[in-house]
Amino acid sequence: MPLSQPRVVADRTRIARDLADIVYASPWPTLVMVIVAAFTTAVLWHAVEPAAIAAWMAAVLAFSGVRVALWRAYRTARAAGKAVEHWPRRFAMAMLALGCLWGALAAVLALSDDVLLHAYVCIAAAGLAAGAVCTYPAHVPAVDLFIWPMLVPLAAAAAWWGDAAYLALACLTLVFAAALSLLARRAHRNIVAALETKHEKEALAQALIIARDEAEMASRAKSEFLATMSHELRTPLNAIIGFAEIMRDELFGPLGSPRYAAYARDIHGSGRHLLSLINDILDLSKIEAGRFTLAEEAVDVAAVVRGSAHVLAERAQAGGLDLALELPERPPMLRADARALQQVLLNLITNAVKFTEAGGRVTVRADLAPAGGLVISVADTGIGIAPADLARALEPFGQIETAANRRHQGTGLGLPLAKKLVEAHGGTFTIASEPGVGTVASALFPADRVLAA
16 A cells, blocks of 8 residues: 555544443442542531431432443443444433532532531542543543532532632632533543544554555465466477577588577577576576475585586686685585575676676685584675665665676576575575675575584
8 A cells, every 4th residue: 555645534433432432441430439429428427417418328329330330231232242332421421410419519518617528528529520530531521511510519609608718719619610621621632633543553554464465465476477487488498499509519410601500509598598587587486476395405515616616617717707615624514405505606606707897806605604504605806786775686676777787687686586595495695795895695504404514
């Protein structure tokens, strides 16, 4: 999915469901309110009519029970997959009843002249109101239906006394209620924004997963197509190479004009080059399609290194290069696919020879690594690769635009194929290069593949 696509719009139904989950997250705030009501009943027991305060406490318990019952019913409905977006409205009705019950305590301020009782009722009401804002901002109506029926009667009772202190208390109570209401709305907006961001990220992540899966499927289809086509191309190409070789060597008599012999040599050389490219494509596509299997055996590393160097020795000599081998006295054996290992070396040495100017040096080394693995490296004194181009050089068909590249045409499969073949053995392929100094390509095979010399 392109990164420039329009912003994903969050699902309003999911957000409403999440808000309901927050409202019905826990029954513990109800328990806290019951505890505060119990303390309030104890404090007011001897200050007002005991029967009245007992009835008040019973009503608080009843509506608190309704809140707990709603919480249990909500959890059941949510687990059953039912629509729960409108359940906060039911909760708001229970909050309205509790707000009115706490607001009824304004009668204590109006009927009693005990300043300590007045202070206790105001502090308890303020604490519950602030707690409601902190606990239920996901549904602002529940907060409003609780704090306003509770605080407005208290403000009216305070104003009823008429002196300056109580008038100030009445004004502060109303200001406090308004401030809490505004805070609840701000908190609600923040919660909704956070939920929208969450759902947008989830939707984007899901879209990216789908896009990744589709890209992987397309890549596998491409690899399977290339593998099939490469296999089908090799059969007629082998015939072309074989007939060109017969003509080149004049096995059934002279061709006549020397030009025909030159043409046969060109056909044979071009056919061999094309067959090499097809083999590279076939191997790379098999690896990417997950169909490449290693024919493992005990491989004489020194023999493979010498054989690969021998194949390219004439080309290196023609380019005025020194091709050197550095092998230990007792080279170890390696549990590997011999053909794949030789392909790695041929690709690396070919690249080194191709991009090293006359008078340069290409060195092939094989030795045990400090951690016990086997390192095979090809170092050259060629043109090198800029650090910014290393990643591109390891991509299939990745070509770096240089003067040497324009002189030596290629497909850009050598290094990527070598890397894939090394990784198929559980190894690690690395390149260290510096422009104008040279390049070192190293294949590290794990220790469990190294056998005794």
